[in-house]
Amino acid sequence: xxxxxxxxxxxxxxxxxxxxxxxxxxxxxxxxxxxxxxxxxxxxxxxxxxxxxxxxxxxxxxxxxxxxxxxxxxxxxxxxxxxxxxxxxxx
Numbered sequence: 001x002x003x004x005x006x007x008x009x010x011x012x013x014x015x016x017x018x019x020x021x022x023x024x025x026x027x028x029x030x031x032x033x034x035x036x037x038x039x040x041x042x043x044x045x046x047x048x049x050x051x052x053x054x055x056x057x058x059x060x061x062x063x064x065x066x067x068x069x070x071x072x073x074x075x076x077x078x079x080x081x082x083x084x085x086x087x088x089x090x091x
Contacts, residue, residue, distance in 0.1 A: 008053035046083035
């Protein structure tokens with residue numbers, strides 16, 4: 001099990017957010033989020049969940065490994081689980 005969470009520094013809608021990922025598979029990630037954080041599955045962003053700052057300590061206490069943003073991205077890429085956004089041509 002390798003669930004990773006970065007520091008809640010990403011601002012959005014007046015809050016700070018973390019990214020929560022698995023470097024094993026998405027099923028592990030979905031199960032962890034459902035069991036420990038109560039974030040709905042519809043909030044899944046293709047390769048991660050955004051976790052509000054107030055749930056960060058809960059995620060870590062449940063077993064998510066705190067890492068820096070760069071390490072989180074590197075491990076997600078190394079696992080082949082990074083979903084890259086596709087750009088659309090503007091008309």
